[in-house]
Amino acid sequence: MTAFNALDAVLLIPLVAAAALAVLPGYRLTANLNVVASLATFLTSVSLFLFEPRSGDYLLVDDLNKVFIVLTTFVAFTTSVFSASYIGHEIEIGRLTPRSVRFYHAMYQVLMFAMNLALVANNIGLMWVAIEVATLTTVLMVGIYRTHEALEAAWKYFILGSVGIALALFGTILVYMAARPVIGEGLEAMVWTVLVQHAAKFDPALLNVAFVFLLLGYGTKVGLAPLHAWLPDAHAEGPTPISAVLSGLLLNVALYALLRFKMLLALNPASIAPGPLMVTMGLISCLFAAFMLYRRRDIKRMFAYSSIEHMGIIVFAFGMGGPLANFAGLLHMTMHSLTKSAIFFTVGHIAQVKGTQKIADLGGLTVTHPVLGWSLVFGVVAIAGLPPLGIFMSEFLVISSTFAREPVLATILVFGILVALGGLFLRLNGIAFGEPRGPSGPVHASYVPMFAHFGIVACAGIYLPPGLVAGFENVAKLLG
Amino acid sequence: MVVYALFGVLALVALAPVAIALNASARATALVYSASLMITLIVGTAALLALTGYDGAGSAVTLPLGLPWLGAHFRIDALSAFFLAVINLGGAAASLFALGYGRHEEFPGRVLPFYPVYLGAMNLVLLADDAFSFLVSWEFMSLSSWALVIAHHRVRENLRAGYVYLLMAGFGTLALLLAFGLLAGAQGNYAFDAIRAAHPSTGLAALVLILVLIGAGSKAGLVPLHAWLPLAHPAAPSHISALMSGVMTKVAVYAFVRITFDLLGPPDWWWSLVVLAVGGISAVMGVLYALMQRDVKRVLAYSTIENIGIIFAALGLALAFKAYAMHFAAALALTAALLHVFNHALFKNLLFCGAGAVLSATGERDLEKLGGLIHRMPQTAFVFLIGCTAISALPPLNGFVSEWLIFQAILLSPQLPSWGLKLMVPAVGALLALSAALAGACFVRAFGIGFLGRPRSDEARGAQETDTHSLAAMYALAALCLIAGILPGLFIDTLAPVAQMLTQGRMPVQTGVEWLSIVPIAESRSSYNGLLVFVFMTASGMIAAFAIHRLASDRIRRSIAWGCGYPDPGPLTQYTADSLAQPIRRVFGTLVFSAHESGEMPPPGSTAPARLTVKMRDPVWDTLYAPVADFITYASERLNVLQFLTIRRYLTLVFMALVLLLLVLAIWP
Amino acid sequence: MALIHDLAFQGAQMLLVLLLSPLLTGFVRKVKARLLRRQGPPLLQPYRDLIRLMRKDVVLADNASWLFRVIPYLVFAATWVAASLVPTFRSGLLFSWTADLIAIIALIGSARFFLALAGIDAGTSFGGIGTSREVMIASLAEPAMLMIVFTLALIAGSTQLSTMAAFMNSPEVGLRVSLGLALIALIIVAIAENARVPVDNPATHLELTMVHEAMVLEYSGRHLALIELSVMLKLLLYMSLIACLFAPWGIAAATATPAFVAVGVGAYAAKLAAGGFLLAVFETSIAKMRVFRVPEFLGAALMLALLATLLRFVSGSF
Amino acid sequence: MNKLTFDIAHMLAGSLVLVSFMQLYQDRLSSLINIFALHALVLTASVAWQAFVQHAPHLYITATIAFVFKAVVIPVALRRIVVKLGIHRELDNVVGVGLAMLAGIGLVALSMVVMLRVTAEADPLAREDLAFALSVVLLGLLMMVTRRNAVSQVIGFMSLENGLVLAATGAKGMPLVVEISVAFSVLIAFIVIGIFLFRIRERFDTVDIQALDRFRGERQ
Structure with missing residues (x-):
């Protein structure tokens, strides 16, 4: 397999699989096919590291997006494994029909395709299109249960997402306008690699306006407060695998887009520094989500807010910039993806076993289901940023590297993290400990994806492989 | 290594x-x-x-x-x-x-x-x-x-x-x-x-x-x-x-x-001011809290706060000395602090083990439900008593040695040039002295109510001596308390490298001193010999016992306790943990905990019980923690509204954010 | 040779305090009685009481534990050791470096700690009342005492009693504000520690007003004798302490000739007599306080002592 | 740059802003739909003019889409919905018309200020166009925010999108414009279908978004 093919394959495999899944019958077959396709995509994406692929006008592979692609395809693969057993149970209890499952699987692969496309796109227009496709796909998947709540969540997601799409497009057009006088008309003026070369000569005022629109447009997808409104409901009401994908991947993809544009702005000294804007939004998100954790009644919605909080931290880190903070941001993003998706796997199992995702109806999980209960404890410990797990390392770097520069901002962030810790553990106490509540039937699902994620997160807390570190450091330098 | x-x-x-x-x-x-x-x-x-x-x-x-x-x-x-x-x-x-x-x-x-x-x-x-x-x-x-x-x-x-x-x-x-x-x-x-x-x-x-x-x-x-x-x-x-x-x-x-x-790096003199103040206040507050508790493990936990306060006060002194390059005095204060670290580890472990033994024997941590355990668990009572004596800083056990060293360090501090410290150190000295005295009261109460007197519940009545492993651990700790109390020089010398490393000074070598005394500064100034105190006390006690038993009488009769003319009242008429602490609560508690007692007396002739209610507030919780908790509750409740907005209002948020950012751009220089 | 000499003096001191203490108590009682125009018991009555008590059977409460029987010896031992380390007629005691003033205070504290436990052991409410009041009094008296020690130690540059006594005897001392404050505080503390009027009344047997006597209510026979002896020793100890620190005149130096030693003994006797007399006068001229007035009384001592220490910290000339 | 071409483009873009304002003060759904059709017509004209000026034939496709889809199909569909639901006479302003107009003026001023900071290097036609496009976008958003009814919100969204198309066509030589306009048409079709026969009507009695609020998560 040559390198260029690998790049194509990352896009083609999901597309072909989506087509196949749309027509094949039987949920077992389709679920397995889904897993196989995801695995194949993942393996292909790993091969991107082995062969240096050639970048064209439309597709691009560099250090930055390699990290994202591998992460995305890996989580997509583990989620597909989880999804296979999860969906099976959903059919058994009649929440989903075979038809909607077929639709679900096809959409799953379309989503993979869209996200991969967004990541490898070397064209800001193409990237925009890909992210929008990903958004629309998830809208459909969120509404798949067709309950009142699910439809409402999907509708809200759809409307807010559409506005976000529009804003992002306007920003994209403005970037083109800024680039055109320098680069000239046509496709060239939308190609990343070209844009980056000439960014210093762009009209700064235009770039500023563009960035505002892009920040709000893609920020809606990232889930930054106050643009976050779709996120908690979409997470809570959709199927759990989709919650995992949303939190673990889609937010990252939108963030990736934001980072690309941030790099562009950073290269133009006359434009406003994107840092302060991102830092502000990051802090607002982190604080806001931290407070929102306290009064949650739905376990999935709670973790959705936790995603907002972490996205806030990540955006804060990237906004602060500098090699340490950028490294921390990348690490945090990776760890958050792995941890949060694993938490959603756990929560999915819990919700299936207990037949509810209301926190009030859950209790004493470590007694009735020790594996699930302790996994949840582990997940919350990890997501709350306690050592020796991965997120601690990134939070350590974010806070310690920014406190010397911006003590007030770092203090606010610390406050947010602490409030969030309080909120998460307040609810965890009720769910995992105390008097057991609810049924205590056996779990019919695969623990493998959950354990795999938690294993990686645990290892990363104390040991990062040098290759990964070198990659992250490169990217951190790129991000300036 | x-x-x-x-x-x-x-x-x-x-x-x-x-x-x-x-x-x-x-x-x-x-x-x-x-x-x-x-x-x-x-x-x-x-x-x-x-x-x-x-x-x-x-x-x-x-x-x-x-x-x-x-x-x-x-x-x-x-x-x-x-x-x-x-x-x-x-x-x-x-x-x-x-x-x-x-x-x-x-x-x-x-x-x-x-x-x-x-x-x-x-x-x-x-x-x-x-x-x-x-x-x-x-x-x-x-x-x-x-x-x-x-x-x-x-x-x-x-x-x-x-x-x-x-x-x-x-x-x-x-x-x-x-x-x-x-x-x-x-x-x-x-x-x-x-x-x-x-x-x-x-x-x-x-x-x-x-x-x-x-x-x-x-x-x-x-x-x-x-x-x-x-x-x-x-x-x-x-x-x-x-x-x-x-x-x-x-x-x-x-x-x-x-x-x-x-x-x-080198400290500023005022750092010590902060550390000293916090240490002194912790010492007194800790023991006052401890005196007000009924749960024996909470008593011990609060007493930990007291001892940590003592340690920090000593560390504060060491910082002060270090700031003025008084290496020797700094070494003394630091050694005192570290020795107290060691001592506290010993007796606090011992006491918690004792509390654990009581808990597993009776299932009770509430002092008001214990009592008389010395009869059922004599060995546990013995080692617990040693722990209580040690933590109350009584000679010849180890707790005294470290507090003594701290006091010696305080007595060196008039040489400190700064006025702030000249006022702070004696105040902290007084706080430490107060805490030492209150600690004695606290552990009289803990041991007395828990182990002495008559059992206040069936559980306490049916307690059994604890197992050999537990006893072995407690005896080992008690023995160490004694050894550290009577041979402190050994431990001080062991600490010398630490003091040398951190303060560039050290205390005189103790192992060479005659009779195994400890002499922190000079013999004419102060010295203490735990071994001799121990030997003297044992010897004079033994001699007295021997002499009296040989020359006078060694007979014993048992009889009911003197009840001032009242017939044998039940065990509930004994002094309780609360009532034992009542005078101290009246003296300190009104000030610190806003303790308030209200009595409810039935009218004459009524057989209803009289009732005494004590209300106490935790000043720290009330002023520091409760407001934070309230704020978070309040803020989360207020922000929670944002979960329930209509789509239009969410769009309004997006719209506002957009307009705001554009405004920022418009006024950006 | 010198060692034997010193050892002999140390032994003499130990015996002296042991033998002299009942006499001091007897003297105080006698003076008090005379001041009240009573005949009063003979001076040697305390000795007789002690001997009689020792010969009697011990009547133990049903609930008394082994600790209850050990405590009299512990209390006695601690008090005796403490008392024998305070210079009386000759400084430079052989074992004076065993325990400095802080340690002596702590030894007395040990004695009180165990006595307070004894009060609870029998499981009656009267023992409890004594213990609870005793620990309250101690919680104020002990810090006050430590502050006094600080003041004196800062003046003398030592906590070693021999050194302190020697310093106090030297012309360097002079009249100092801090010394005066410390003396007043020390007297208050001594009164409280020895359970004298107005803090406590050693002669009372009305349960609700007593503190010390309530704690030892269950003791009888030889146990009670030891406790009583410890109380007497403690009184002597405090008198000696005040004498040695504030009236160190006549205390023989370690190298003194026998003649000076004799002077020292004489001076010590005179000081004790004076102290006992003053105590008796004070006690007869004042009424006992309510229990909850005691903290204020002792708080005053604590404040005075703290003030003295502060003054010393601030300037060496106070 | 021909003076006339500039003026015509300017005029068309400006009239799009004007029509946006007209939309703002419509308080009945049926008239709002009519005005929106006008909005789409002006856009069509503008796009066509750009296609002509820039010699970019593919922009004619965009113009056609704008005309067929937005000026004809969607208004007709919306009218049918409105009639079917019997809400064509309903008033649904959240804030008063005056206030909305004032806000709209403010927004236009804001977009002018923001865009005029663009340095002179940018070609003036594009610059003016951009300022107008931004105004249209902001006014569309304002409309979405100040209307309660789903139909008028859709219209707000569509006028927002018209602003985007205006910007995209104004950007000379921008690739993917046609694709984007197609994509957006699909998006809007989704929304309309959503309202019309898909789930909203199936599940909810009215298209008023407030009715949806009953099913917000977490409220028991």
Whole structure:
């Protein structure tokens, strides 16, 4: 397999699989096919590291997006494994029909395709299109249960997402306008690699306006407060695998887009520094989500807010910039993806076993289901940023590297993290400990994806492989 | 050396999966605790050897773990060797105790996996030689102890205790994190060597000091950051409480000493002012709180706060002396503090083990339901009494020695030139004196109500002496209390390398002094000989007993107690824990706790019982914690509205954000 | 030779305090009785009482534990050791470095700690009342005492009693504000520690008003004798302490000739007599306080002592 | 740059803003739909003019789409919905018309200020166009925010999107314009279908978004 093919394959495999899944019958077959396709995509994406692929006008592979692609395809693969057993149970209890499952699987692969496309796109227009496709796909998947709540969540997601799409497009057009006088008309003026070369000569005022629109447009997808409104409901009401994908991947993809544009702005000294804007939004998100954790009644919605909080931290880190903070941001993003998706796997199992995702109806999980209960404890410990797990390392770097520069901002962030810790553990106490509540039937699902994620997160807390570190450091330098 | 210690930690951590695999059977209990015992003993002994043979360099190792470009640095120097010895001694004692006590554990599956990990994490904190490894181990220590605190999670109070504990632990860790962030600078020089080499500016160092005081102080239980401690320490199984109170607080002291004395460079004089004040207040507040408690384990937990206060006051003195380059006096104060660290580890472990023995014998922690245990559990009572005597700073036991040294250090402080210290030190001296006296009262109460008198409940009436393992652990600790009390010179000399390392001064060599006295400064100035006091007291007591029994009478008759003419009243008419503390509550409690008593007297002729209600408020909780909790509740309630907006209103938010950002652009220069 | 000499003096001191203390108590009682125009018991009555008590059977409460039987010896031992380390007629005691003033205070504290436990052991409410009041009094008296020690130690530059006495005897001392404050505080503390009027009344047997006597209510026979003896020793100890610190005149130096030693003994006797007399006069001229007035009384001592210490810290000339 | 071409483009873009304002003060759904059709017509003209000026034939496709889809199909469909649901006479302003107009003026001023900071290097036609496009976008958003009824919100969204198309066509030589306009048409079709027969009507009695609020998560 040559390198260029690998790049194509990352896009083609999901597309072909989506087509196949749309027509094949039987949920077992389709679920397995889904897993196989995801695995194949993942393996292909790993091969991107082995062969240096050639970048064209439309597709691009560099250090930055390699990290994202591998992460995305890996989580997509583990989620597909989880999804296979999860969906099976959903059919058994009649929440989903075979038809909607077929639709679900096809959409799953379309989503993979869209996200991969967004990541490898070397064209800001193409990237925009890909992210929008990903958004629309998830809208459909969120509404798949067709309950009142699910439809409402999907509708809200759809409307807010559409506005976000529009804003992002306007920003994209403005970037083109800024680039055109320098680069000239046509496709060239939308190609990343070209844009980056000439960014210093762009009209700064235009770039500023563009960035505002892009920040709000893609920020809606990232889930930054106050643009976050779709996120908690979409997470809570959709199927759990989709919650995992949303939190673990889609937010990252939108963030990736934001980072690309941030790099562009950073290269133009006359434009406003994107840092302060991102830092502000990051802090607002982190604080806001931290407070929102306290009064949650739905376990999935709670973790959705936790995603907002972490996205806030990540955006804060990237906004602060500098090699340490950028490294921390990348690490945090990776760890958050792995941890949060694993938490959603756990929560999915819990919700299936207990037949509810209301926190009030859950209790004493470590007694009735020790594996699930302790996994949840582990997940919350990890997501709350306690050592020796991965997120601690990134939070350590974010806070310690920014406190010397911006003590007030770092203090606010610390406050947010602490409030969030309080909120998460307040609810965890009720769910995992105390008097057991609810049924205590056996779990019919695969623990493998959950354990795999938690294993990686645990290892990363104390040991990062040098290759990964070198990659992250490169990217951190790129991000300036 | 450090490698062996790391292997010890690894072995401890590796016990956790073993415990899980053995599925908490009786065999697992025996295995985990005996293995922990062995490992802690070995590591502790090794650390002791490293301390006595300390050559000024220590041993270090860097592992390719942790932060990738930094690696995990581990190092043993005099300071960490001393604390390693203390911690592993405490760990060994707790493990030995748990060999017996752990058999009564209702949920071994929730204790066994975490126990060795907790021990390992504490060791790791002491070994860490860079900020990241330090914080990882530090927070990991909190986390594993949190799991132990909520081992009995079905009791609501325990869950709440664990929650408050975890929050405060997170708070402390973040404070330390910020401190290290400042020390390491934006470049992220996290290795302790690099931090030591970079001298922070005065203002920065001051901020670091405050942060460290918050971070380490919250773990140590300094007032007003102590709120979690009396909740969490008693909630855990007793051998864990012993570790948390006796040992983990020492890890916090270590953190403080490591950063302020070692990493932060030369101190400013006013730092000591802060530390002294916090220490003195903690000492008095801690013991006053302790006097008001009924739960014996909470009494012990609050008493930990008192002792930590004493330690910090001594550390504050050492800082003051160090700031004025009075190396000798600094060494004296630091040695006093470290000796108290060691002593407190001994007797607090002992007392918590005793409380655990009582708990497993009676199922009660409430003093008001105990009583008369000295008859049913004479050996436990004996060792508990030794612990009480030691913690009350009474000669010839060890608690007195360290307090005596602290007082000697205070007496050196008029030479300090600064006016602030001239006023602060005597005030702190008075607070320490007050706390010492109140501690005596507190432990008269704890021992007297718990072990003496007549049983106040059926459980206390039916108590049985505890098992041999537990007794062995407690006897060992009691013996150490005595040895440290009568041969303090030995321990002071052992501490000399630590003092030398941190203050560039040391106390005179004690082992050569005649009759094994200790002479901190000069013989004409002050000296103390615990051995002779012990010998004299024993001898005169024996002589008196012998003489009286031989020459006068040795007959005994038993009779009912003199009830001033009333017929034998029930055991409930005895003085209770509350009533025993009533005079002190009247004297201090009205001021500190706004204690308020109201009596309800039935009319004459009525047979209804009279009722006395005591209302007390916790000033620290009311002024510091409750407002924060209220604010978070309030804020989350207010913000929660944002979950229930209509789509249009969410769009309005987006719209506003857009307009706002455009406005920013419009007015951007 | 010198060692034997010193050892002999140390032994003499130990015996002296033991033998003299009942006499002091007897003297105080006698003076008090005379002041009240009573005949009063003979001076040697305390000795007789002690011997009689020792010969009697011990009547133990049913619930008394082994600790209850050990405590009299512990209390006695601690008090005796403490008393024998305070210079009386000759400074430079052989074992004076065993325990400095702080340690002596702590030894007395040990005695009180155990006595307070004894009060609870029998399981009656009267013992409890005594214990609870005693610990309250101690919680104020002890810090006050420590502050006094601080003041004196800062003046003398030592906590070693021999050195302190020697310093106080030297012309360097002079009249100092802090010394005066410390003396007043020390007297208050001594009154409280020895359970004298107005804090406590050693002669009362009305349960609700007593403190010390309530704690030892259950003791009888030889146990009671030891306790009584300890009380007498403690009174002597405090008198000696005040004498040695504030009236160190006539105390023979370690190298003194026998003649000076004789002078020292004489001076010591005179000082004790004066002290006993003053105590008796004070006690007869004042009424006992309510229990909850005691903290204020002792608080005053604490404040005075703290003030004295502060003054010393601030300037060496106070 | 021909003066006349500039003026005509300017005039067309300006009239799009004007029509946006007209939309703002419509308080009945049926008239709002009519005005929107006008909005789409002006856009069509503008796009066609750009196609002519820039010699970019593919922009004619965009113009056709704008005309067929937005000026004819969607208004007709919306009218049918409105009639079917019997809400064509309903008033649904959240804030008063005056206030909305004032806000609209403010927004236009804001977009002018923001865009005029663009340095002179940018070609003036594009610059003016951009300022107008931004105004249209902001006014569309304002409309979405100040209307309660789903139909008027859709119209707000569509006028927002018209602003985007105006900007995209104004950007000389921008690739993918046609694709984007197609994509957006699909998006809007989704929304309309959603309202018309898909789930909203199936599940909810009215298209008023407030009715949806009953099913917000977490409220028991």
